Amino acid sequence: MSFTDRLGGLGFGGDYNPEQWPDEVRAEDVRLMTEAGVNLVTVGVFGWARVEPAPDKYDFSYFDAVMDELAAAGVTVDLATMTASPPPWLATEHPEILPVTQSGTVLAPGGRQHYCPSSPVYRDRAAKLVEALATHYQGHPALGFWHVGNEYGCHVAECFCEESARDFRRWLRRRYGDVEALNAAWCTDFWSQRYTSFDQILPPRLAPTYANPAQQLDFKSFSNEALRACFEIEAAILRRVTPDVPVLTNFLAHHKPVDLHSWADRMDIVGLDSYPDPFCPRSHVAAGLAYDLARGAHGGDPWYLVEQAPSAVNWRRRNGVKEPGLMRLWSWQAIAHGADAVLFFQWRQSRGGAEKFHSAMVPHAGPDTRVHREVAALGAELAAVPELAGTRVANDVAVLFDWNSWWALELDSRPSDGLKAVDRALDHYGPLFDLGVGVDVLPPGADLTPYRLVVVPNLYLLTDEHAHGLAGYVSAGGHLLVSFFTSVVDGNDRVHPGGCPGPLREALGLRVEEFRPAAEGEVFLLGDGTADLWREDVRVEGADVLLAFPDGTPAVTRNRFGTGTARYVTTRPDEKIMRAVLAEALAEAGAEPVLRGLPDGVQAAARTGGGAEFLLLLNHTDEARTVDLPHPLHHLLAPGRPEVEQVTLHPRDVAVLARHSRSEVS
Amino acid sequence: MSFTDRLGGLGFGGDYNPEQWPDEVRAEDVRLMTEAGVNLVTVGVFGWARVEPAPDKYDFSYFDAVMDELAAAGVTVDLATMTASPPPWLATEHPEILPVTQSGTVLAPGGRQHYCPSSPVYRDRAAKLVEALATHYQGHPALGFWHVGNEYGCHVAECFCEESARDFRRWLRRRYGDVEALNAAWCTDFWSQRYTSFDQILPPRLAPTYANPAQQLDFKSFSNEALRACFEIEAAILRRVTPDVPVLTNFLAHHKPVDLHSWADRMDIVGLDSYPDPFCPRSHVAAGLAYDLARGAHGGDPWYLVEQAPSAVNWRRRNGVKEPGLMRLWSWQAIAHGADAVLFFQWRQSRGGAEKFHSAMVPHAGPDTRVHREVAALGAELAAVPELAGTRVANDVAVLFDWNSWWALELDSRPSDGLKAVDRALDHYGPLFDLGVGVDVLPPGADLTPYRLVVVPNLYLLTDEHAHGLAGYVSAGGHLLVSFFTSVVDGNDRVHPGGCPGPLREALGLRVEEFRPAAEGEVFLLGDGTADLWREDVRVEGADVLLAFPDGTPAVTRNRFGTGTARYVTTRPDEKIMRAVLAEALAEAGAEPVLRGLPDGVQAAARTGGGAEFLLLLNHTDEARTVDLPHPLHHLLAPGRPEVEQVTLHPRDVAVLARHSRSEVS
Amino acid sequence: MSFTDRLGGLGFGGDYNPEQWPDEVRAEDVRLMTEAGVNLVTVGVFGWARVEPAPDKYDFSYFDAVMDELAAAGVTVDLATMTASPPPWLATEHPEILPVTQSGTVLAPGGRQHYCPSSPVYRDRAAKLVEALATHYQGHPALGFWHVGNEYGCHVAECFCEESARDFRRWLRRRYGDVEALNAAWCTDFWSQRYTSFDQILPPRLAPTYANPAQQLDFKSFSNEALRACFEIEAAILRRVTPDVPVLTNFLAHHKPVDLHSWADRMDIVGLDSYPDPFCPRSHVAAGLAYDLARGAHGGDPWYLVEQAPSAVNWRRRNGVKEPGLMRLWSWQAIAHGADAVLFFQWRQSRGGAEKFHSAMVPHAGPDTRVHREVAALGAELAAVPELAGTRVANDVAVLFDWNSWWALELDSRPSDGLKAVDRALDHYGPLFDLGVGVDVLPPGADLTPYRLVVVPNLYLLTDEHAHGLAGYVSAGGHLLVSFFTSVVDGNDRVHPGGCPGPLREALGLRVEEFRPAAEGEVFLLGDGTADLWREDVRVEGADVLLAFPDGTPAVTRNRFGTGTARYVTTRPDEKIMRAVLAEALAEAGAEPVLRGLPDGVQAAARTGGGAEFLLLLNHTDEARTVDLPHPLHHLLAPGRPEVEQVTLHPRDVAVLARHSRSEVS
Secondary structure, three states, X not given: OOHHHHOOOOEEEEEEOHHHOOOOHHHHHHHHHHHHOOOEEEEOOOOHHHHOOEOOEOOOHHHHHHHHHHHHHOOEEEEEOOOOOOOHHHHHHOHHHOOEXXXXXXXXXXXXXXXXXXXXXXXXHHHXXXXXXXXXXXXXXXXXXXEOOOOOOOOOOOOOOHHHHHHHHHHHHHHHOOHHHHHHXXXXXXXXXXXXXXXXXXXXXXXXXXXXXXXXXXXXXXXHHHHHHHHHHHHHHHHHHOOOOOEEOEEEOOOOOOXXXXXXXXXXXXXXEOOOOOOOOOHHHHHHHHXXXXXXXXOOOOEEEEEOOOOOOOOOOEOOOOOOOHHHHHHHHHHHOOEEEEEEOOOEOOOOOOOOOOOOOEOOOOOOOHHHHXXXXXXXXHHOOHHHOOOEOOOOEEEEOOHHHHHHHOOOOOOEOOOOHHHHHXXXXXXXXXXXXXXXXXXXXXXXXXXXXXXXXXXXXXXXXXXXXXXXXXXXXXXXXXXXXXXXXXXXXXXXXXXXXXXXXXXXXXXXXXXXXXXXXXXEEEOOEEEEOEEEEEEEOOOEEEEEOOOXXXXXXXXXXXXXXXXXXXXXXXXHHHXXXXXXXXXXXXXXXXXXXXXXXXXXXXXXXXXXXXXXXXXXXXXXXEEEEEEEEEEOOOOOOOEEEEEEEOOOOEEEEEOOOHHHHO | OOHHHHOOOOEEEEEEOHHHOOOOHHHHHHHHHHHHOOOEEEEOOOOHHHHOOEXXXXXXXXXXXXXXXXXXXXXXXXXXXXOOOOOHHHHHHOHHHOOEOOOOOEOOOOOXXXXXXXXXXXXXXXXXXXXXXXXXXXXXXXXXXXXXXXXXXXXXXXXXXXXXXXXXHHHHHHHHOOHHHXXXXXXXXXXXXXXXXXXXXXXXOOOOOOOOHHHHHHHHHHHHHHHHHHHHHHHHHHHHHOOOOOEEOEEEOOOOOOOHHXXXXXXXXXXXXXXXXXXXXXXXXXXXHHHHHHHHOOOOOOEEEEEOOOOOOOOOOEOOXXXXXXXXXXXXHHHHOOEEEEEEOOOEOOOOXXXXXXXXXXXXXXXXXXXXXXXXXXXXXXXXXXXXXXXXXXOOEEEEOOHHHHHHHOOOOOOEOOOOHHHHHHHHHHHHHHOOOOOEEEOOOOOOOOOOEEEEOOOOEOOXXXXXXXXXXXXXXXXXXXXXXXXXXOOOOOEOOOOOOHHXXXXXXXXXXXXXXXXXXXXXXXXXXXXXXXXXXEEEOXXXXXXXXXXXXXXXXXXXXXXXXXXXEOOEEOHHHHHHHHHHHHHHHOOOOOOOOOOOOEEEEEEEEOOEEEEEEEEOOOOOEEEEEEEEEEEOOOOXXXXXXXXEEOOOOEEEEEOOOHHHXX | OOXXXXXXXXXXXXXXXXXXXXXXXXXXXXXXXXXXXXXXXEEOOOOHHHHOOEOOEOOOHHHHHHHHHHHHHOOEEEEEOOOOOOOHHHHHHOHHHOOEOOOOOEOOOOOOOOOOOOOHXXXXXXXXXXXXXXXXXXXOOOEEEEEOOOOOOOOOOOOOOHHHHHHHHHHHHHHHOOHHHHHHHHOOOHHHOOOOOHHHOOOOOXXXXXXXXXXXXXXXXXXXXXXXXXXXXXXXXHHHHOOOOOEEOEEEOOOOOOOHHHHHHHOOOOEEEOOOOOOOOOHHHHHHHHHHHHHHOOOOOOEEEEEOOOOOOOOOOEOOOOOOOHHHHHHHHHHHOOEEEEEEOOOEOOOOOOOOOOOOOEOOOOOOOHHHHHHHHXXXXXXXXXXHOOOEOOXXXXXXXXXXXXXXXXXXXXXXXXXOHHHHHHHHHHHHHHOOOOOXXXXXXXXXXXXXXXXXXXXXXXXXXXXXXXXXXXXXXXXXXXXXXXXXXXXXXXXXXXXXXXXXXXXXXXXEEEEEEOOOOOEEEEOOEEEEOEEEEEEEOOOEEEEEOOOOOEEEEEEEEOOEEEEXXXXXXXXXXXXXXXXXXXXXXXXXXXXXXXXXXXXEEEEEEOOEEEEEEEEOOOOOEEEEEEEEEEEOOOOOOOEEEEEEXXXXXXXXXXXXXXXXXX
């Protein structure tokens, strides 16, 4: 049984925190859920203070009632472990659990997530609670999934307290064994930082100037693993007590502190929270990158959109609403990128507290509102295509992304502070998206043999092992496109011998003599357009120069290596040039868009499974668009699922098409 | 006897801190004061370290000499209680009095105001000093007023130390009685913040993310009251020892932490410090708002301008001077808004210390300077119109302003951070000012029956009681104009059931489905102009739409309710539209400007009393302006007080006119 | 023997930190050094952790090998005292040495310079190390110079810990003797700050508002001297153990915390680190100011450029490379301003650590690179003109600069925050540079008799003594040009009696009634151009008005005083006006440019000594420039040193010319 089969189709629902209202509201909630097609809700995320009002005194009566009512209504529960926000009494009795900032400020309770991830007291208290919860709810008919913690590291990603210092030292002992190995890895001979004992090492607290970059980088790895250990302690209990209930947590999209690649294989399903900014015209592209990454982190399996906003959020400076149709469009976009569930934060809008201006499936103004009507309509629509659940996405272009490189690239004392990992990834992902090419986003150690083209956007940190993997991919016939400032350092932020691109030098057929960061606002002429941000003094060693600056400096090169090719881009070309460079690489690699001839702004995505092929079309524009299909397809969202050869999409409209719809084959 | 009679006319003078110079300078000071018409000086604001050089050792000899000399010269003293800045020895012996910031930094002595308002040690030391001072100076002929503290909360408005935490808990116990009431009020079920004891509660210290908004709001109320308690401890002593001496303090204009409405009834006279920026062309309008509020907070009584600058201040990034005439103009403006005294900070410019570049009535360059000449001329002018003292201002338009709503509106996690209470009040007050309409600025609980039109600028927090008061005002025939995002939450920052505008829904004849904050810089077309910042999805329920956006969304509505009307503005229209909207409301309400047909940039204000009506005309422009009078009036500032039918005002000029000048009636 | 004779010519080399690489790299290093003409390297700056791995356990074996190898290759060593960055064990055993910020944060180890300058433990540990080092290396053939510490105060210029508080009190006791003198100096009667004991005084830690400005100013003096004491402790040991080895440290250019004037006479050679920003088109002018100041601080003696970058640095937001030729040009510029050595940070680019992206003489990409080739070419060129070493620069225009005034000018609560001491000095120095005039930059107490014109840019703090010195200079026939906001306060930031310009009033023939800071972006019309930033209401008392604003307010005045003249500039004129004002003053003073008729952008500088006169020409533009010489000169960088009457300089080119070249006279 796959996890998806629990729901018999796509998941639809949201966070349900009924403890904010009088008990009598729950009856209306359940009725409205049923009417809106809700089949999955997340319960109990902030339940700790209620179920454990004093140490070791558990009272599950409130959530028993909620679970029973939801079970009766046929709504499955993704039950939270309730450990994301400790109750006040815990901080009062154990102030040592409070996190400490880099400059030594103890963070107070009063918000949420006020715990040091390394705190033994917090971990012990959380484990006891989870044991009690799992024991209490095992076998409950509503229990469908476990939702461990909540948005790990959202507010407290790193803690600099004494407990964290001790834990960091343990981590370093495990990693390096003896202190001389650490000295070598951290290059402590510079700035007189040579340690003679692990006991001398501290987290990179605020120092007079730049802390050792390898120390900073290791601390980011450590902090990621300290958070992950919190998850694992809970997951181990759950898997022991309720082995059949899948375990997930909700990752944040584009969240630097948590290395999704290092957590994903510990999940039964990858859950993702995604809050694109409606004021940003390209936020769906950035969302697409996050979705492709979430899918790619778990072997291409379907993932769950655990949180999104029905309309506005409350935590930006200006919180734009989702114009009519946009919530529907972006929900379908998640499915187009492989999601099997579309959930919201939250069901009913809070009356008080910090998130009361976050939109909800039932707004302050009640169900007779545009937002709730759109929610209910989406629920009905998703319920009409259960056969999409469990189908998969396959692409032949990969983009590499890596948290270690992200962490290292954005440390201080770099040639330019203009290089941001996600922005740079989007500089590559965006043109591919616009070209209609489906992409898998993968870590650098992934198996690349299925891919025709592999794109490497500024992977500053690249280990020898991963570099050799890339070189091997090319020599075996693969096509590679690498952007500047890639393969500069090893896993300890040490420059590769001989400088950039280190172990990729032979495959790329060049070496970099000097980086030439641009001044802010500086623009270079390049071909018919421009470039900015960066240039490099490159000396080709076999590579051909495909595009050069007016002074002859290479901008794009291409090297034949083995039976493949390796391109190198030494600058940030403007979008038009970048699209052309990628198009040429795609063409040479034989990689195709999902659908040829798509009008501007329309996204096409394919999902396959259960003997059917599905084509999703999404109109990201404010104008109508007409798409000609290569062959007749069933229009699954139209009454009677007619076969069509052309689809007209209204502004922000969606079409789901199938070659063999389940209604035919069943 | 009214307080004003003490001076026999308008007060004129400033802070006098002679301890900064050798004793021999005082003789020149007193001579220059006499020549400049000074009749009131504030003495001793920073005297604590001098009068109590060691614990409980008082030495008043220095100030005895000063008081005697001033008495001899006929200058009345507003004697400070000297508690605004504790002496160094107090912080050395009791470092626990030092305030602590939200992130835990202990603020050091070395500046001023370095005390925790809740500190029992500080309060006790201050009380002892005030007892000694009052006992010593009771009956002194120079003693005219008590000046308690100084600019309460100017630098330390909130303290997060352990003592403040204890005091906050006591305050919460008094407010809520039991912790379950607090849990309900604060909505602690969200984010697992449910308290089981008051002892678990802390001030909203820096937390991983947003602290509970109701906690933040209560802490602002508590902090205001902690400061007020410091005032009250001193005032109680003074009223016991010297029951005939009026007690005041100097509030800061537009000062968020101190709720003037909650302090005013504890004052004998409301004192205000006002420092409009000469570089800002509309700063006199903002000053007018502050003056109308100071007057409105104390039942329309005359108030004292306790501090203003003779020319530049020293604490802005760029400190512009007051061009010739501007100091006079702005001094008269305070009187036009109901002030009975015009005082400056400070008499003689400091040689050293933090305020030495703050202008003074006697500049560094001495009395033979433009600034001093203008000061002396103003003194003579004020002395010539003693009959203005004690007269009153009356208007038939009210604008509501409320500190609780200010505090709540500007908390974090709001739909838009672009809504600032004072700016929004000015968006309404400014057009009324430009239309020549006199305005009273009142708290939402004020008696509104005298007013033809009541304007409510974005009163985000509005209690049921106050909302019903407004609805009652309308149903009884009043005219109301309410701007968007009003009546969203109750006194605990909880959204009114059913959403905005909650208890005003019936009176306004509409409900708000969703807020639509604008992106930064976003502008909407509206009528012949534009709007920005905000829109709302409003569903009218009886109200007429007076003005709509191109898509039909209401921008301005009007509802007949009982025998009155209630307008609602869903956006921020540009100035021209806003003026037209207000003009229409004024017209319907039958509210008139002070004087019809005024030229642009000339302010007219009326004061009445003692059988006379005074008309003040102020030319806020750099060009001459001619004003035709409706009937002949005496020109009080002209030699012989001639009757005139027309007044020509030079740039920045002022005219004071009277129907029956005292010179006639006496 | 002069210090320069140690090297037999100009010094060339850089920081050499070979401990970052395996031992075998050193042989290649020494070979490449020899090929590149390196004769001087700085060794051991970050050596402490290596030579003292545990308290009192010294191990010099590593540096013995390095020193021996360098001696064998004939490379002189500037040996560091290794105290700039304490080893980890010291902070672990003695956390009390860690510096504390103004708001109380303890700065952590992990970077460098993590010590409180007043720490007795640090000072004691440093002294023991230096004793051991000096004893060990005395007489070593490679030892040429001692390099004490490193960039004192670069990261930790002020410490606010308890130890610093005690040391500050000791310093204040020495300065003021009794606390009443301090009260008078600090004007503590304002804001109730009167101290009754030195024990009550604290460093100016973060306070509720502005700390006492005299306290702040004294703390800056104290902090400068606390750092200097660290230097002096080490220097005293070195001079006792190795009396023949000259002692220096490397100052930072334009470094506010360290008063170079107060340190210079403790140096045998002034060393300077200079990092002009290649992205800034005028950074060579700012560098020139720093160089002229370094020379002027030590009686005009040759100084050493101890650090500069071969190409990019790593600590700006965007780090631009030095385009081809720029490193050579800027190296020669230092020599043109009197340097006798040109050194780089660092020899070989770091593989790891915080400065790995700082360029080096041997880049990551190795010696076969543009950067290394330019380095080696420069080494050869410098070796070809050994006779320049020891020659001197002489000018007849002086610009005054003073750290006390810098500190005071940039305190808080000033009329305008737009007055920055270095920028204002550049507003005067820049036009002189462009006019081709050689300048000495001197402290206000310097002997001014040799100078025809003395320029005083906004010397806000000017003591009576120094003011009288300036007045005496003028009355004896000197020519003075003073800019606004000069001579406002005395050495305790107390306004001079009667206001600005206090003791310069008679010499300038005017007084200032009021300062009129401009608003941000405000521009005034002035003559054919504009002015901005500032105006003053000046009353002339004898001075002539040379230039006035349209309203008649003086902009530039000139007063005959004794047999000299004193000009005063009341505003910041635009560059063209400022140049004309200075040109007129130069003409009246009879001061000449180095060479008449120079093309734009070409700098000329003269050095003299050993019977020869040298003329250096530097083309700071990107275009070729031709210079006609007044008489034939030997072109020392051309093969055979031909006599030429005209020199054509390529873009960024340099020429070194001599009337009697050593090749002729020897």
